[in-house]
Amino acid sequence: MTELPVLEQPPIQQTSTATSARRPEWLKVRAPGGEDYARVKTMMRSKALHTVCEEARCPNITECWNAGTATFMIHGDTCTRSCGFCAVKTGRPLPVDHDEPKRVADAVARMNLTHVVITSVDRDELKDGGSEIWAETIRQVRQAAPTTSIEVLIPDFKNNMANIHRVLAAKPDILSHNTETVPRLYKHVRPQGRYQWALSVLAESKKVGLRTKTGLMLGLGETPEEVEEVMRELATYKIDVLTLGQYLQPTKNHLPVDRYVHPDEFKHYKVLGEQLGFDHVESGPLVRSSYHAERHM
Numbered sequence: 667m668t669e670l671p672v673l674e675q676p677p678i679q680q681t682s683t684a685t686s687a688r689r690p691e692w693l694k695v696r697a698p699g700g701e702d703y704a705r706v707k708t709m710m711r712s713k714a715l716h717t718v719c720e721e722a723r724c725p726n727i728t729e730c731w732n733a734g735t736a737t738f739m740i741h742g743d744t745c746t747r748s749c750g751f752c753a754v755k756t757g758r759p760l761p762v763d764h765d766e767p768k769r770v771a772d773a774v775a776r777m778n779l780t781h782v783v784i785t786s787v788d789r790d791e792l793k794d795g796g797s798e799i800w801a802e803t804i805r806q807v808r809q810a811a812p813t814t815s816i817e818v819l820i821p822d823f824k825n826n827m828a829n830i831h832r833v834l835a836a837k838p839d840i841l842s843h844n845t846e847t848v849p850r851l852y853k854h855v856r857p858q859g860r861y862q863w864a865l866s867v868l869a870e871s872k873k874v875g876l877r878t879k880t881g882l883m884l885g886l887g888e889t890p891e892e893v894e895e896v897m898r899e900l901a902t903y904k905i906d907v908l909t910l911g912q913y914l915q916p917t918k919n920h921l922p923v924d925r926y927v928h929p930d931e932f933k934h935y936k937v938l939g940e941q942l943g944f945d946h947v948e949s950g951p952l953v954r955s956s957y958h959a960e961r962h963m
Contacts, residue, residue, distance in 0.1 A: 690926050692929055692951050693912065693914070693926065693951055693952065737784070737785055737819070737956045738773070738774075738785070739754075739784075739785050739786060739787065740766055740784060740785075740799060741759065741762070741766075741786040741787050741789050741796050742760050742763070742787060743755065743787070744757045744758065744760070744787060745757075745759070745787035745788050746758075746759065746788050746790040746791055747790065747857075747858045747859070748857065749846075749855065749858075750855050750856075750920060751855055751886065751916075751921055752916075752920075753916035753917065758791075759787065759789060759791070762796070762799060766799065766803070767799060767802040767805075767806040768806050770803055770806065771809065771810035771811065772810060774814055778811075779811065779814050780814060780815065781814065781817065782807060782811075782814055782817065783817045783819060783956045784807070784817070784819070785819035785956075786800065786819075787821075788821045789821075790858070794829055794832070795821065795823040795824065795826060796821070797823060797829040797830070800832070800833045800836070801833055801835065801836040804818065804836035804837070804838050815839040815840070816839050816840070817838065817840035817842060818833065818840070818841060819842040819844070819956070820833055820841065820842070820867070821843075822843065822860070822863040822866075823867075825863040825866050827870070830867060830870055831870065834870060834871060839877065840876070840877045840879055840907070841878050842878070842879040842880065842881075842907075843864060843867040843868055844881040844882075845865075845868075845881065845896065845900065846864070846881070846882065846883055847882065847883060847886050848882075848888040848896050849861040849892075849896075850892065851886055854887075854921075864880070865899075865903065868880055868903055872903060872904055877906050878903075878906050878907070879905065879907035879909070879955070880900060880905055880909075881908065881909035881910065881911070881953075881954075881955040882896065882897075882908075882909070882910050882911075883912070884910060884911070884912055884913060884927045884931075884932075885912050885913040885914075885923050885924055885925050885926060886913050886923075886924055888924075890931065893935065894935075897935065897939060897942060898942060900944075901942035904943075906944065906945045907944065907945060907947075907948075908939050908944045908947050909947075909948040909949070909953050909954070909955050910932060910935050910936075910939075910947075910948070910949040910953060911949075911950065911953035911955075912926065912927055912951040912952070912953075926951075929951060932949045932950045932951060936948075936949035
């Protein structure tokens with residue numbers, strides 16, 4: 667890859683959680699509500715489905731649900747991992763629900779979505795890591811809603827290539843797996859994950875020709891230089907879509923916010939990402955991996 671100039675780093679304005687309990691103005695969002703929000707919530711509950719929008723306490727839930735879009739979360743609401751940033755509960759999951767793929771597909775068809783995002787908890791206790799249900803969900807949605815584009819935000823499956831390729835073979839339109847943070851912080855932020863596993867998932871997705879996407883959270887203790895280093899490494903894998911957003915502490919039991927990243931710094935990363943060759947870069951305080959996902963096609 668051609669060596670690119672390092673962009674001038676904008677002054678970093680930060681608000682430490684150690685000195686202030688208030689979020690800066692640019693992080694304020696309105697409380698959930700609205701007619702379409704209520705409609706989506708009712709549908710999800712009627713089909714016993716979960717959304718990462720709720721489980722991860724996404725700040726964009728009102729905007730997305732009132733637009734009639736949501737990110738489905740399969741394999742239940744209990745994860746086998748205990749990432750320091752994630753609001754999804756940790757514990758022993760319920761048995762595999764083999765009817766879930768059909769219920770997801772029925773909901774997608776009823777909502778008449780043009781683009782759907784599907785994610786899941788980690789199911790490390792299963793031999794297949796949950797990949798068979800993953801593949802079946804993609805197939806069922808494709809059958810029930812053939813004009814709907816499908817984006818999947820998948821686990822790393824502990825770098826088990828058979829399980830990864832089982833999902834890839836179902837041919838989603840976009841394969842997403844979040845890098846989440848910089849290598850130095852992995853043991854602290856994702857104790858049961860590995861930075862190289864994340865890169866491996868992305869590399870395999872590109873090898874089979876899928877449009878590929880990843881995301882980073884900022885404000886966990888990384889430096890701007892580390893963010894740029896990861897961006898440059900991801901660019902060498904020819905990743906198509908990159909998202910960068912502000913980490914927000916979901917509860918007092920989760921990792922604290924190290925700093926609130928100023929919008930100008932996010933703009934800097936967007937410009938750098940475009941220079942590095944990413945097709946699409948979403949970079950801003952409230953950006954999440956599924957934010958404006960329909961635009962990433």
